[in-house]
Amino acid sequence: MSEPIRVVVTGAAGQIAYSLLYIIAKGDVFGPNQPLILHLLDIPPMMGVLEGVVMELADCALPLLHGVVPTADPAEAFKDVSAAFLVGAMPRKQGMERKDLLSANVKIFKVQGEALDQHAKKDVKVLVVGNPANTNALVCAKYAPSIPKENFTAMTRLDQNRAQAQIAAKTGVPVANVSNVIIWGNHSSTQVPDASFAKVVKGGKTLSASEAVNNDAWLQNEFIETVQKRGAAVIAARKMSSAMSAAKAAGDHMRSWFLGTEPGKYVSMGVLSDGSYDTPKDVVFSFPVTIENGKWQIVKGLQIGDHYRQLLEATGKELVEERAEAFAIIEA
Ligand SMILES: NC(=O)C1=CN([C@@H]2O[C@H](COP(=O)(O)OP(=O)(O)OC[C@H]3O[C@@H](n4cnc5c(N)ncnc54)[C@H](O)[C@@H]3O)[C@@H](O)[C@H]2O)C=CC1
Ligand SMILES: O=C([O-])CC(=O)C(=O)O
Secondary structure (H helix, E strand, O other): OOOOEEEEEEEEOHHHHHHHHHHHHOOOOOOOOOOOOEEOOOOOOHHHHHHHHHHHHHHHHOOEEEEEEEOOHHHHHHHHEEEEEEEOOOOOOOOHHHHHHHHHHHHHHHHHHHHHHOOOOOOOOOEEEEOOOOHHHHHHHOOOOOOOHHHHHEOOOHHHHHHHHHHHHHHHOOHEEEEEEEEOOOOOOEEEEEEOOOOEEEEEEEEHHHHHHHHHHHOHHHHHHHHOHHHHHHHHOOOOOOOHHHHHHHHHHHHHHOOOOOOOEEEEEEEEOHHHHHHOOOOEEEEEEEEEEEEEEOOOOOOOHHHHHHHHHHHHHHHHHHHHHHHHHHHH
């Protein structure tokens, strides 16, 4: 068994963390042979609640969990961590867009970028979940100049999982039979769920999503809209934002990053754009990526249809606007 790694979860007393901590601590993310020490960061008024979470983690009696460090101090939370799940931020309520959270949340990611810069391992892998996730990840990276920019990512895996589930339901196959659905752009209602390159295994044959669904109008309209608005639909029903599915997606994202993607398959992650597919550079844009030895690479050379090209442009424009707004708030 290897040495334990240190993993931080921020917003550790919150909803998403309540599901995520168990997923991490039981070995679903870093593998069944990787012990860990969990660092749990929240704000001072939540320390009592956090104490209860620590009790429950102990009561789970999980063999891989070698220690727990609950704290309200970012310096202690980020000390020597190899992986960071940045969940702690305000969630949206009904009627809000995720970017309405910019003014409340963006400063958190400046402070945490600085703390990561000073205290984390230089090869730390950072996943930003707190909304607006793409722009928060950009801010975090900017304030952690000693850590490579490619180590900062934003979560669009929940959108990918939602998209996969929609196609599985439509084609009557288990969700594991659907792969390579792409989420382009921002984790917002302008995101572009794209099934043009997706595969569906049905009746022993591998089909394109278009063949399997046999309804391109659905794939280009209703499917896209359902995934774009799924977060809002959950809020309308639950009166709180997605938590169990967000935790599962955060675990999936980090697991793919640490353990790699399967041959021929890709996943979507918000990463710093290099301008691929004519997207704006220097925003955190969700692309399809393959991952090997802990390094992601954008899948290149996909032929994007006109319908999707226009949508990519709109989501890129929104990210450029969010970037300007975020830095105006921070610098004010
Ligand atoms: N990228 C994605 O796909 C998704 C993102 N989200 C976002 O994740 C975030 C968290 O959601 P929930 O867990 O449901 O919210 P929650 O309100 O249940 O928990 C958030 C926790 O963060 C803590 N927190 C606030 N400021 C902090 C700081 N500076 N440092 C450390 N902790 C801090 C709060 O005290 C609270 O315990 C929200 O911004 C939400 O919009 C939610 C679902 C999916
Ligand atoms: O919609 C929200 O505000 C929470 C979220 O990011 C999601 O469920 O995808």
